[in-house]
Amino acid sequence: MQGIKELLNKKGHKATPARLAIINIFKNNKKPISAEEVYKNLKTKLKNINVTTIYRNLSSLSSEGILRKVDLKKDFDLFELNEDHHHHIVCTDCNKIESFKNKEVENLLNTIIKKSNNFKQIKEHSFEIFGLCKACSK
Amino acid sequence: MQGIKELLNKKGHKATPARLAIINIFKNNKKPISAEEVYKNLKTKLKNINVTTIYRNLSSLSSEGILRKVDLKKDFDLFELNEDHHHHIVCTDCNKIESFKNKEVENLLNTIIKKSNNFKQIKEHSFEIFGLCKACSK
């Protein structure tokens, strides 16, 4: 937890208890979670923590590239650590989330951008799959 | 505009002026648009049209598979006709949207699902690309 504090300070942000705890939650969690989920988790550790603080931190941590927002067709935003780029398969019934990496997806981006008339550079992309997990498809 | 009316009736929905006008807007429009955009457009054609009607119709037309919701990282939903499956490249600066089809993306789904431990069937997927268009990247 040493590098994190320096990283934050270097970006002009303070390593507050709330912020460190939030990052910690994501370090110990492999699937995307919502502000509300972070909040519930944090309440057990920090008395007097407010959801607003969660929202503000999820937002700033995301712009700094420490977290990233994941769009999984929910009516609220999900976040996860912004390490090792990957995609998700989501069960639309029970919300099980499996993540996967696939080089070909990434290679395809080049092919696609070459064919494009209006774009020459890509900043990011999303590739998410929705279906029923084995348990739910019975 | 004959087939549409029958299609709607067959699904137990009435071919009301509002509903037909909404479908028409999408027929004459190639990029995903929001409820608010549909509303602005409709106001010039139907006096006394209410946004609620737009929301309700976008929703029902989507569940019927006539429209589909598109997720482009906006804070509102976008919709487009649910014909010929495709994906988008979006300019994060000026919101220009280019659409493309790519067989390989679709083929990849099979490869991915085979490697999955928890999923065997896919219902849908999203693959959206974000970057700067030529005009905006100067």
Place this chain on the structure above:
DNA sequence: TTCTACTTGCAAGTAATTTGCATCTATGTT
């Protein structure tokens, strides 16, 4: 033409996220 289920307009309600502001605190400086 009549009947009725589906629609619509309008007002009010939700739910997620944001903002204003007074108070507080982590960190650099003295």
Place this chain on the structure above:
DNA sequence: AACATAGATGCAAATTACTTGCAAGTAGAA
């Protein structure tokens, strides 16, 4: 170690996209 201050936080109020309840209207079947 005490100080100064930019950045954080809690709390309440505001925003915003979207939904819901209800009474009145209308498309389509008979």
